[in-house]
Amino acid sequence: MTERKLLEKITAWTGAPGEGIVRGIGDDCAVFRPRAGEDLVFTTDFLIEDVHFRRETHKAADVGYKALVRGLSDIAAMGAEPRFCLLSLALPEWADNRWTEGFYKGLLGLAAAHGTTLAGGDLARAEKLVCDIVVCGSVVRNKALRRDGAKPGDALFVSGLLGGSALGLSTGKGKAWKKHLHPEPRLALGRAVRDWGATACMDLSDGLSLDLHRLCVASNVSASLDGELPLFPGATPEQGIHGGEDYELLFTVRDEAKVPEDFDALPLTRIGTILEGNAGRIRIGGEFELLPMGYDHFSRS
Amino acid sequence: MTERKLLEKITAWTGAPGEGIVRGIGDDCAVFRPRAGEDLVFTTDFLIEDVHFRRETHKAADVGYKALVRGLSDIAAMGAEPRFCLLSLALPEWADNRWTEGFYKGLLGLAAAHGTTLAGGDLARAEKLVCDIVVCGSVVRNKALRRDGAKPGDALFVSGLLGGSALGLSTGKGKAWKKHLHPEPRLALGRAVRDWGATACMDLSDGLSLDLHRLCVASNVSASLDGELPLFPGATPEQGIHGGEDYELLFTVRDEAKVPEDFDALPLTRIGTILEGNAGRIRIGGEFELLPMGYDHFSRS
Numbered sequence: 001m002t003e004r005k006l007l008e009k010i011t012a013w014t015g016a017p018g019e020g021i022v023r024g025i026g027d028d029c030a031v032f033r034p035r036a037g038e039d040l041v042f043t044t045d046f047l048i049e050d051v052h053f054r055r056e057t058h059k060a061a062d063v064g065y066k067a068l069v070r071g072l073s074d075i076a077a078m079g080a081e082p083r084f085c086l087l088s089l090a091l092p093e094w095a096d097n098r099w100t101e102g103f104y105k106g107l108l109g110l111a112a113a114h115g116t117t118l119a120g121g122d123l124a125r126a127e128k129l130v131c132d133i134v135v136c137g138s139v140v141r142n143k144a145l146r147r148d149g150a151k152p153g154d155a156l157f158v159s160g161l162l163g164g165s166a167l168g169l170s171t172g173k174g175k176a177w178k179k180h181l182h183p184e185p186r187l188a189l190g191r192a193v194r195d196w197g198a199t200a201c202m203d204l205s206d207g208l209s210l211d212l213h214r215l216c217v218a219s220n221v222s223a224s225l226d227g228e229l230p231l232f233p234g235a236t237p238e239q240g241i242h243g244g245e246d247y248e249l250l251f252t253v254r255d256e257a258k259v260p261e262d263f264d265a266l267p268l269t270r271i272g273t274i275l276e277g278n279a280g281r282i283r284i285g286g287e288f289e290l291l292p293m294g295y296d297h298f299s300r301s
Numbered sequence: 302m303t304e305r306k307l308l309e310k311i312t313a314w315t316g317a318p319g320e321g322i323v324r325g326i327g328d329d330c331a332v333f334r335p336r337a338g339e340d341l342v343f344t345t346d347f348l349i350e351d352v353h354f355r356r357e358t359h360k361a362a363d364v365g366y367k368a369l370v371r372g373l374s375d376i377a378a379m380g381a382e383p384r385f386c387l388l389s390l391a392l393p394e395w396a397d398n399r400w401t402e403g404f405y406k407g408l409l410g411l412a413a414a415h416g417t418t419l420a421g422g423d424l425a426r427a428e429k430l431v432c433d434i435v436v437c438g439s440v441v442r443n444k445a446l447r448r449d450g451a452k453p454g455d456a457l458f459v460s461g462l463l464g465g466s467a468l469g470l471s472t473g474k475g476k477a478w479k480k481h482l483h484p485e486p487r488l489a490l491g492r493a494v495r496d497w498g499a500t501a502c503m504d505l506s507d508g509l510s511l512d513l514h515r516l517c518v519a520s521n522v523s524a525s526l527d528g529e530l531p532l533f534p535g536a537t538p539e540q541g542i543h544g545g546e547d548y549e550l551l552f553t554v555r556d557e558a559k560v561p562e563d564f565d566a567l568p569l570t571r572i573g574t575i576l577e578g579n580a581g582r583i584r585i586g587g588e589f590e591l592l593p594m595g596y597d598h599f600s601r602s
Contacts, residue, residue: 028378041331043421078330120343128429132433296304
């Protein structure tokens with residue numbers, strides 16, 4: 001299949017462009033018209049064969065889903081609404097037409113469910129499969145949720161149950177494996193968290209211990225984990241604290257803010273409190289220090 | 302070096318955020334505030350080791366320059382002004398701290414020369430170096446130059462001299478090699494072409510024969526190459542017609558439009574005319590048909 005034929009197929013699978021897309025796939029650039037009074041948020045996320053997935057365990061549609069859900073989760077963490085995405089895809093020899101179609105079906109199904117048009121990208125050949133997804137979201141001006149606004153005394157919350165993805169990765173079966181393969185981007189929750197006046201928010205991609213450490217460093221505060229962690233059934237406390245790819249939201253609100261116990265049947269749990277000083281340090285159970293042991297591509301290599 | 306240390310270094314090399322960047326490197330997303338009355342244009346471009354460059358022949362700064370210039374050239378082809386970029390970078394073991402710094406210096410030097418802030422991206426490890434650059438540009442609403450507007454009777458122009466990059470790639474020396482390593486993005490020319498009322502425009506990345514074919518297919522027209530091609534000194538006609546990576550602009554204007562002979566000492570040459578029907582077909586010298594033989598990642602694999 002030539003690049004032109006593949007582009008024609010991708011254009012057909014993609015369907016009609018969404019709101020704001022003046023020019024989609026097929027030109028030097030995609031053209032997008034922003035709405036008045038909004039800021040735009042942008043995230044890029046790699047998905048690389050044998051780094052982020054293995055083709056022995058992930059079907060084509062699972063890889064396409066995972067490529068996009070990582071970006072959508074970042075959009076959720078900003079309290080924004082996804083608008084469009086761009087996909088750079090380098091295909092190896094083993095990815096035949098059927099695999100490629102399955103990949104796009106997985107990606108475009110998730111995109112359609114969240115009103116996110118595929119507006120462009122790049123294609124290349126490589127020895128291992130590489131995708132890089134860009135997602136653009138929009139949010140009312142000055143209302144994007146950042147990770148640097150947590151203040152001493154703020155309450156620390158997490159959505160959902162932790163450790164499911166790590167458990168699924170270790171067992172390769174059951175509901176935990178499904179959670180690993182098909183996490184839900186918490187888009188509606190992100191916008192609700194923004195409306196509750198959250199002071200900081202981020203998504204849990206590399207594990208609570210590392211991601212909370214990052215939030216605290218950005219906000220120049222420390223934290224105490226003094227609540228019970230909401231664990232995924234069967235997950236160990238270690239999987240809940242250090243396991244990556246849960247794609248739940250971690251957020252802080254003023255102590256007096258009213259956060260419901262759940263959001264659309266998703267539990268919201270107060271797990272700790274933001275403290276002054278010692279930027280990035282995390283206490284657990286009142287006395288022990290929690291070391292950030294989540295996933296770091298570079299320190300593990 | 303941990304991911305966090307590398308991020309701190311990148312943030313320091315990047316410097317102050319440019320106009321419109323509300324939040325740069327360091328959050329789940331970059332936050333950008335569009336100006337009123339403008340459309341935004343987006344391009345993504347891979348640069349992959351042993352596909353788009355070889356580390357034996359390209360220094361770190363050359364790779365960084367090339368990663369960005371491909372995107373800036375797409376922005377030029379739309380008649381837009383670059384605003385910010387996002388970089389996804391997967392580093393192999395061989396890329397040590399010194400190489401990585403050189404890469405960012407090459408990329409950020411070019412970015413600074415064209416007012417393009419690095420606003421975010423992603424980092425990962427991989428066996429071979431992969432970068433994917435996203436460039437966002439802005440342009441007055443409805444004024445972006447597309448490739449689908451060429452009309453029968455339009456004059457076809459090209460900027461600069463063709464075949465230099467292909468010649469440089471084959472000899473590895475002299476001015477042609479410099480043209481291959483450090484092409485200039487034709488940003489000011491792109492905006493001028495827009496002001497001259499161009500009907501279509503694109504950049505020459507995969508060779509005149511293939512790129513003109515693409516412009517003609519998009520515009521549903523054919524073309525006749527009846528002017529003399531402006532060849533780079535020493536380049537063969539084949540290198541001028543089929544050679545890739547010249548990053549010059551190919552554009553069409555109404556026959557009566559006034560296009561100067563040069564733009565800031567860069568020659569502008571009328572090389573042909575747009576004709577009716579036979580979408581994508583290109584005649585050369587009045588009778589022979591030119592086959593699109595430029596670079597296609599997929600048909601060559």
